[in-house]
Amino acid sequence: MELSIQEAISKVKDKWMEIEGVEGVGEGKENDKDCILVLVRCKTAEIEKAIPTTFEGFPVKVIESGVIQAQKEKKKR
């Protein structure tokens, strides 16, 4: 049976979140079709190796997000 996008994500989310440099995983769209969106600090050879281009039939889109930070004013006076 084919998995839904949510099922596919829940299957791999914890594993991918453990990969060094992976900052987030969520449901995205590519050309109006469901895809798995992976946010990474920066695209590296290790990440390319660890994250497939499709998973359970869904395209996997990797985008560079950098580090995600809580956004209060950073400078101190």
Added chain:
Amino acid sequence: MAEEEIYARITEVSEKEKEVLFAKQNIVGVGTGHKIKESKDTGEPCITVFVSQKLDRALLRSEDIVPEEIAGFKTDVVEAGEIFAGPANSDTERISTKEELGIEVLRQRIRPAMGGFSVGHYRITAGTIATCVYDLRPFPGIPRRYYILSNNHVLANSNNARIGDPILQPGPYDGGRVPTDVIARLSRFVPIKFKTSTSAPLNYVDAAVAEGEFHNLSREIYWIGYVKQVKSNPRVGDIVEKTGRTTNFTTGKIIALNATVDVHYGGGRVARFARQIVTTAMSAGGDSGSLVCDIKEGAVGLLFAGSSTVTIINNILYVQALLGIRLHP
């Protein structure tokens, strides 16, 4: 029933059942959401019940078990952790009338305070006021308190605060000082559970409210206006907008839903957030706490984190349910 009618009906039902639900051990919030089954959003509207800790049925007394259905609507139990709450100190502070100079309007002192402007706990730098809100109950009725809504890390110094602490408008970085610029007192916050070497607890919101005097609080949002509804079903591709203290009025596009994201809080602290909304970059440091709306003034979520390419937003339904507050009407 039309989708909106269903949500209105669920809100009515959960309103009615609240007493019964809150009498159960462990329950910290009730709201409207989608039924999530094995991490899958079924799209089916349901009553979302937040519990401090999810326990096996066998460990619960029968009267503490949340029924699978209430008045024909499915329930969804979500683990949210304890919510800190306490009586707010309603000291009235002297209000200064000094004129502020400067070109960055949202960093200035303003009374009544409104959405989009600088705010902060007296020990932080500065963040943004989302909007002003009131208690979820009684409804309809006479609200006992009025609050400023923003993030935990803006109003509660990332858990390092006490109920009743002074909240400054503008925030300390923008010149706010105790006692002249005290606009409110910390009232409630949802604690952030940080990752440890062995565990990654899930968070849903970075949110807090601070109680202020009604005459000092406007719920208008600079450049956006008034919230017209609470949007329960944002979609990938939707255009959203916010006004924030640093980047002013900006727009973005939703690129992911139900996202799990690790957020860095400085000092090596990282917290994992689930069920987040991800948009294209529309914020920078100091915009934390901004209310994100769709282009028809429907509240979508509370902005709290981001990077140079993305912005991360808490679902507004979870913010309302976990803090026990109402944005609209």
